[in-house]
Amino acid sequence: MNHKKLFIQGITTSGKPFRPSDWAERLCGVMSTFRPPGDAGDPRFTYSPYARPVVIAKVKCVVIDTRLGDLDPRALDFVMNFAKDNELPIEEACEFEPKPQT
Secondary structure, three states: OOOOEEEEEOEOOOOOEOOOOOHHHHHHHHOOOOOOOOOOOOOOOOOOOOEEEEEEOOEEEEEEEOOHHHHOHHHHHHHHHHHHHOOOOEEEOOOOOOOOOO
16 A cells, blocks of 8 residues: 555634644644554654644644554544544645755
8 A cells, every 4th residue: 555644734614723723732642652563652742653743834734644544544534534524624745855956
């Protein structure tokens, strides 16, 4: 399976920021125990590498790595259904590797 990164955007269909304002941190906190094998991060203090809060163009987002579904398909379903239930846009990330300037 090709893995990708998805962005759940914290903007409503009316164009307003999704509330509560810490929704991304809360969602990532719930997902913090889902870690790759051998990951020594403490879920009480760090986010999972599969679900991270970010801000893009002043919009709070959550980056979801679809490898989460390999670890636990229900966990990936949970975050995707959270986005759908709250009508939050989901966008697929693109890879961008700029060439160094000479």
